[in-house]
Amino acid sequence: MRATILVRPKPGILDPQGEAVQSSLRQLGFAVEEARVGRVIDLELGNGGREQAREELERMCEQLLANPLIESFEIALDE
Amino acid sequence: MSEQPRPKIGVVVFPGSNDDHDAALALERLGAEPTLVWHAERDLPAVGAVVLPGGFSYGDYLRCGAIARFAPVMAAVGRFAENGGLVLGICNGFQVLCEAGLLPGALRPNASLSFVCRDVRLRVDRASAPFTSRAKAGQRLTVPVKHGEGCYFADEELLAELEQNGQVVLRYEENPNGSVAAIAGVTNEAGNVFGLMPHPEHAVDPLLGSADGALILGSLVDAVRERALTAA
Numbered sequence: 592m593r594a595t596i597l598v599r600p601k602p603g604i605l606d607p608q609g610e611a612v613q614s615s616l617r618q619l620g621f622a623v624e625e626a627r628v629g630r631v632i633d634l635e636l637g638n639g640g641r642e643q644a645r646e647e648l649e650r651m652c653e654q655l656l657a658n659p660l661i662e663s664f665e666i667a668l669d670e
Numbered sequence: 671m672s673e674q675p676r677p678k679i680g681v682v683v684f685p686g687s688n689d690d691h692d693a694a695l696a697l698e699r700l701g702a703e704p705t706l707v708w709h710a711e712r713d714l715p716a717v718g719a720v721v722l723p724g725g726f727s728y729g730d731y732l733r734c735g736a737i738a739r740f741a742p743v744m745a746a747v748g749r750f751a752e753n754g755g756l757v758l759g760i761c762n763g764f765q766v767l768c769e770a771g772l773l774p775g776a777l778r779p780n781a782s783l784s785f786v787c788r789d790v791r792l793r794v795d796r797a798s799a800p801f802t803s804r805a806k807a808g809q810r811l812t813v814p815v816k817h818g819e820g821c822y823f824a825d826e827e828l829l830a831e832l833e834q835n836g837q838v839v840l841r842y843e844e845n846p847n848g849s850v851a852a853i854a855g856v857t858n859e860a861g862n863v864f865g866l867m868p869h870p871e872h873a874v875d876p877l878l879g880s881a882d883g884a885l886i887l888g889s890l891v892d893a894v895r896e897r898a899l900t901a902a
Contacts, residue, residue, distance in 0.1 A: 605848060607783045658733055660776045661823055
């Protein structure tokens with residue numbers, strides 16, 4: 592089982608990386624209104640139950656992979 | 671001065687710490703007996719305070735301080751802080767304390783995205799034991815910063831709480847990193863845990879350009895000495 596975790600800076604949090612990316616894209620001629628830069632974490636899990644995996648992934652995000660004060664996370668589970 | 675007891679202060683060494691020896695040297699010059707504490711230790715030696723030094727613990731992977739907070743020694747530091755022990759986090763140490771939940775808020779990449787490495791002017795908002803008793807409220811200090819992720823963040827609610835409780839100890843005169851309310855250093859609610867981005871250990875002698883950092887580290891040494899006397 593494979594999990595992909597998306598970690599994003601929460602709305603309203605200053606994201607200087609996103610601003611730099613937006614400004615570069617605009618310089619290249621792309622009409623980008625806003626860019627936000629987050630992080631992708633791919634995890635390879637054993638063959639346990641999906642429910643248990645999802646619950647564990649939530650805890651991984653809360654304890655380590657995201658800082659809930661400044662980041663939100665999304666979990667996607669593949670077969 | 672030489673007859674005063676030298677209080678023991680632990681300086682934690684994480685893989686990637688690089689200001690541990692500077693912190694120890696500065697504390698020694700200011701009358702303490704520093705002891706380096708390896709991150710894998712499960713218990714702290716008998717010390718009156720703990721310093722988490724600057725550096726790039728665990729390569730700053732994921733987020734600064736995010737991995738270091740799970741070092742075995744951090745459980746002991748947490749218990750020490752919970753029992754009222756004095757804990758000081760400098761730069762990366764500040765980031766570790768925020769990630770560990772021992773200090774409020776979080777540190778984000780500098781608004782400029784540039785690594786800043788220079789002397790900054792600080793204003794002392796709170797001049798009291800245990801971390802700033804040697805300074806005066808409103809006093810301006812010159813202390814260097816050197817960080818890429820020192821942009822202090824607290825949401826509106828938390829910021830109001832910090833201001834109301836007087837937990838903001840130091841502010842930048844000119845904000846070098848985009849920190850909210852120009853915060854350079856905060857304490858926890860109880861006031862026994864303090865974190866700051868500037869490096870007082872790099873400013874303890876006029877030869878280094880400033881000796882203002884000694885006001886902060888010296889305050890800590892005074893506080894530990896005083897506590898030892900009260901306990902004796």
